[in-house]
Amino acid sequence: MKKTKQYSLFEDNSGPERTPQQPPGGKAVQSPDKVSAQPIAHTGPLSELAFDVESTGRDPLSASVVGISLCREKGRAYYVPIRHTSGPNVHKAPNILRPVLEDAAIPKIGHNLKYDILILRQEGIRVNGPLYDTMLASYLLNPNKPGHSLEDVGVEYLSHKKKPFTDVLGKRASFAEAPVDEATLYAAEDAELAMELKDILFDALKQEGLERLYFDLEMPLIYVLADMEEAGVKIDKEKIEDLSKELDREMEILQAGIYRIAGEVFNINSPKQLCKVLFDSLGLKPLRKTKTGYSTGVDVLEELAKVHELPREILNYRTLHKLKTTYADTLPKLIHERTGRIHTSFNQTVTSTGRLSSSDPNLQNIPVRGQWGTRIREGFIADKGNMLISADYSQIELRILAHISGDAGLIDAFRKGIDIHTKTAADLFGVSGEAVTADMRRVAKVVNFGIAYGMSPYGLSEALNISPKEAGAYIDQYFHKYSGVRDYIADTVKTAKALGHVSTMLGRKRPIPEINSSNANARLQAERLAINTPIQGTAADLIKTAMINTWRKLKEQRCESRMVLQIHDELLFETPEGELEKMKALIRQEMENALTLSVPLKVDIGWGKNWAEAH
DNA sequence: GCCGTCACG
């Protein structure tokens, strides 16, 4: 269907006519200081539009739009000031841009579009349509890179160094205070750069077979993540603050005990001072070194706890300190003044495997273990009249291992719904399923996890506190019983050596540069990455697919339920109580059928007034 | 700004 709608972006000519400036050297960045100054879409349908938003502040839920830079063809970028000037056009600008940005038929080009989308929502503009995000394109082309800023990508693909932001900012408090002509030169550069990068990067995506992954998965996910970030999650401020005080009292007691046992007062949080106390004053044996001294990590202190009472108390203190400083003290301060909720950022271009990450704050590492973990999760609550639903994939990585390895025994076990750790234990110890003891199952569970990480006999021996020889025997027995897994690992490493990269089920690629290294350690490390990445990455592909499908269903069916968090194999929803039953069925349907594997997918669903109940 | 440590999957 051919698009017939036409836009005259700046047909409102109520402002004074102005001749666009042509900067020296003919650099085609033009600087109208009024919205009406320069029509850039005066004829014909707009086939695509690169844009970039300049805003006040870094919080996309509070920042206002200072101006929007636009580019519809290479070499002609414009800046539309919105907060820079006063006058009749200032308030019209968003209204003139809205029909273009909201038109689902017009593709939008930009770098980190989720951010611009969220800021534009503060102006009441809801961006729609296909998104060509150059940051995501760069990420898919090489997820190993440490960063994908517009600066990074511009330098790599166009050898283009951006004008430093500090140049335009100078000593000014905000971009909005910069003279419009200066602001234009800076702002329009971003839109133009994204426009230029788009063709290069999207040609490369096609070349690399990453187009489907981009257009079917990562691009639609932008809208899902924007909604999740905007929704945020509610916490019970008083409950968490009370918890902080309680943790403080507990820590006081532990601290006093530690000083008494140690016979001196010192900073328990200083590994350096702790080393002096443990290894000098008390004369305990250091078990392991770090780059800077002796290790006081949890495994060392666990071992030392067998011969002295202090290490156990240090561990207890550290647990409370961690929970207090990272969660109990911090979360209440992050409640957004406008929404009353906590809003994380889901980062789509960070991990090497395809997973998301969460930051500012990280809501993917909220404590779950122990009584204190439960207490903190009780502080994550549903809004009035709502419930939280937690839906998590059961044994997802092992199911994916079963699928991609094609191992007959593993596939058979999952198809029959057999407890996989019990089954592995029976195979490792040569007993029947009924004869598997709790301890045998514990060992099998560690082996199952280790397999997906490419573990060594030594690694397993450390995890199980057994000898490397025994550990090696378990591994040999595992591969004897699960020869499909053994062959998968061998094939994956071989393929990685030949191609220099590994792939997930949906074609996501991760370069493994050290796979043929002459340095044995680097090579072995690379082999572990090669083994693990297709598993972890396919799990990421799967849950991202489920997120998009579920989100679309929620829209289609006009549900009020919202997806609020993703924690790698779990989705958290906030649901009006009246939608609870419908949602449980919908979520299960979408998550269990997101991809078709040779084994069934199983999703465990819980619900409640808070995250502890729902989990 | 790095390091060690530890919260999560």
Added chain:
DNA sequence: ACGTACGTGACGGCA
């Protein structure tokens, strides 16, 4: 002989 399980982010200490 070697170091030793995959992926993250945030905190306090210290230079």
